[in-house]
Amino acid sequence: MWADDAALDAASRRLDEWESSLADRAERTRALAANVRALTGTAHHPERTVDVTVDSAGQLIDLRLDERIRHQSAARTAEQILETSRAARAELLRQVSALTTDTLGGADASAQAIIDSYRSRLGHDQGQRDAGR
CATH class of the missing domain: 1.20.5 (Single alpha-helices involved in coiled-coils or other helix-helix interfaces)
Structure with missing residues (x-):
């Protein structure tokens, strides 16, 4: 042969x-x-009334509320929690993206598939505006 x-x-x-x-x-x-x-993602509301941490799956694992929330409506507090949760998930996505790219390479198809999967699961489009927090 x-x-x-x-x-x-x-x-x-x-x-x-x-x-x-x-x-x-x-x-x-x-x-x-x-x-x-x-990995975990953590975000703080700009008014420093809400702090949120999510685990690697984007699930809430810690929520801290400042005493100042007692002086605002429950609806406003809920809005702040949701905004900050989206920001925490966006931070998690940023970390996953960086780690995946560093480990597998930016041009790797598997790396992009992992990042895309996290982006779809974490609702990145909703949280993108909050990502800088």
């Missing part, structure tokens, strides 16, 4: 390199998954 031993050696080296690159990619992907699971 092989014309000479050199061609066989070259093919064997290419297979070894391919196997090594797959193992490296698998390790980077495992590390990325562990690091993403450890």
Whole structure:
């Protein structure tokens, strides 16, 4: 099948390199998954009345309300909580995007798929205006 031993050696080296690159990619992907699971997003309302932290899935894990909320309507407090929650999810998305790009590379199709998945799950379009908080 092989014309000479050199061609066989070259093919064997290419297979070894391919196997090594797959193992490296698998390790980077495992590390990325562990690091993403450890992320949280935190945001503070500009009036400093509400602080929100979300876990790596975008779920609320901490909510702190300043005593000044007692002097405003419940509707205003609810609005501030929702705004700040969106900002916390936008911050989480920013962190996931940066970590994924750093780990897998910006041009990697898998990296973009991960970021797009988070963007759709976290409702990024809703929270984009709050991302700077």
